[in-house]
Amino acid sequence: MQHLDLMVIRRALDWSRAGQRLWLCTVLTTYGSAPRAPGALLAANERGEWIGSLSGGCVEDDFLERLAEGAFVEPVALVRYGDGSDPRSRIQLPCGGVLEVLVENLAASCDSQAYLRELDSALSGQRRLVREIELPEGSRRLYDDRAHGPRVEREARQVRIRVGAAQRLLLAGYSSVAQVCAEFAQALGFEVLLCDPSEEVLAGVELPGVEIRRELPSEVIRQGGCHADTAVVALTHDPRIDDLAMLEAVRTEAFYIGVMGSRLTSGKRRERLHRVGGLSEAEISRIHAPIGLNLGSKTPAEIALAVLADILRVRNGVARDAV
Secondary structure (H helix, E strand, C coil): CCCHHHHHHHHHHHHHHCCCCEEEEEEEEEECCCCCCCCCEEEEECCCCEEECCCCCHHHHHHHHHHHCCCCCCCEEEEEECCCCCCCCCCCCHHHCEEEEEEEEECCCHHHHHHHHHHHHHHCCCCCEEEEEECCCCCEEEEECCCCCCCEEEECCEEEEEECCCCEEEEECCCHHHHHHHHHHHHCCCEEEEECCCHHHHCCCCCCCCEEECCCHHHHHHHHHCCCCEEEEECCCCHHHHHHHHHHHCCCCCCEEEECCCHHHHHHHHHHHHHCCCCCHHHHCCEECCCCCCCCCCCHHHHHHHHHHHHHHHHCCCCHHHC
């Protein structure tokens, strides 16, 4: 399934090429109940056509109404929905939620189209970028994102927004823990890809919304199954699957690579990957083993919770000793 934000940018680019002015909206911050995370996109053109989502519908309706009335003529605007503090919004959100939205007014120009093409390349997994926008004048620049941290960082006169492909979880091999990890990851908004070459192991497995590839995970990784917003997790205890997946994963830009096993098993795997696989110490240091946060987990659900919590910790740029 194509990343919704990528669909937004591609439609916006089509509109701009057709000579239409457009408004690109980005969720900056949310408080309380909010269905869309920071960084989520919506685009609308001067004909009133729109694509994307900011909330459950009421925010979109209010924004489009204001746009039709001639609002948002400035290069960039900030609109706060939900608490009545912003006269440019006329709605209250359910459950006391508050939503702050950045609105960029983009003329049908070569500069706007170049900007949208760069965002397309990031959302399609070719690179990771930071959008930096100055307030209130609206000047902007893009630069490569080589770190992890909050999706949106806000200062008084500047907004920085991380842009990348849809978060992906690649599960190397099927197990009871992998089953729960897939379910948790989907709830957190990850695309999930499960790779296992065994028809016998996959017989009867039902994971709606998960892409299942009946191939060795290492082959899927080698063929481009990972980008910089991918977490690779091996949870089978089968070194033929786990070790080969690790050998390929460390050659990619995956932001998280982890494999299940005790400290003793993990130590033996590191030695094996160095001696047989030829991995350097720097490559081995990228592998989280034992995987996950130390929550005293025992059951598959508890282990999956520890794994996903650690993935989120790394994605959000939180040091391990801070949790």
